[in-house]
Amino acid sequence: MNLLVTGGAGFIGSAFVRMVRRRRPADLVVNLDVLTYAGNLENLRELEHDPKHVFVRADIRERATVEQLIRGHRIEAIVNFAAESHVDRSIQSAAPFLDTNVGGTLSLLEAAQAVGGVRFLQVSTDEVYGSLGATGAFEETTPLAPRSPYSASKAAADCFAMAFHHTHGLDVVITRCSNNYGPYQFPEKLIPLMILNAFEGLPLPVYGDGLQVRDWIHVDDHCDAIDRALTGGKSGEVYNVGAENERPNVDVVKAILALTGHDDSLIRHVPDRPGHDRRYAMDARKAREQLGWRPQRDFAQGLAETVAWYRGNGAWAGRVRSGAYRDYYERQYGDRLARAAR
């Protein structure tokens, strides 16, 4: 298969590209990424000399470029990872989320429709369903009820993708996954941020009471589900992806402290994220039953491996935390940490 992967220099996209190249050596992967702060060619170093991996630096909103790539490489499927992906940044400024997540997805859909014969897999998130109470889990039929600018933009993109399926007959599949963790994740997200702070003995900023629940999945299990949906999913269907691994944030942070040899005194309860979703949980029965998918990674083992990966890749982490990251960290945490409670 000839694939166009967008956002393939980011955390999950790069894991997917590496996986596809390992799994199906005959497949061509054209990797289109504009390289925002979150895109990093170092994530693709092992593919540097791979003739079946073609990297193109471009914006998904450049429709003519996308169309040219689809035609020029006889692309059979697009897997759209490209996005602004961080909730806190969407609270600081929502416009880039509208531009890339909605406008960018629309541009890809239009390009796919114009060429024809292309499967479109939209990589989406459990956050489009909103927030849960103490019980229950999101199903594919749960109404969309996004509550952050990030999730609003992802829900809008999902709606456009399905609209193109129903209106224009485009072959669309959507996967919606819970929170990912693993190697190469940009350290603005909970797990890598806490790991890297713990290595340096810096305070760990837990939002509010830390009892918000996320349903964690290893990035390789997510990529496996995407690949199965891509190759075996039914057109017009949504597949939830989650590993049934719900944890309160503070428990995850404590596990990281234990793995890095610290006690809980580094934890700082900082002012909460505005509109903070309380709990996510995924019902992934459909993916299990219809795609034959099973998560392989146990959380305790996966987290320990992830801590070890960040320990062994200090140079990578040092480079991504330079300059612009420091400005972001100061904006997001400077005032919060000053007002923190232990």
Ligand code: NAD
């Ligand atoms: P990331 O921020 O690590 O990577 C995003 C990538 O997209 C970067 O390489 C960036 O350069 C690229 N990009 C951004 N804007 C672009 C544009 N306009 N044109 C081309 N490239 C652009 O994100 P991630 O965590 O790897 O998430 C990937 C996808 O998976 C996103 O669509 C996200 O919504 C979805 N998702 C993420 C999670 C999670 O836990 N991280 C969970 C479920 C779904």
Ligand code: TYD
């Ligand atoms: P995050 O990794 O930003 O993912 P999302 O908001 O998409 O779920 O955050 C995961 C959880 O951790 C979320 O409930 C917010 C919380 N969190 C903190 O408590 N402190 C932090 O510094 C960060 C980044 C997140």
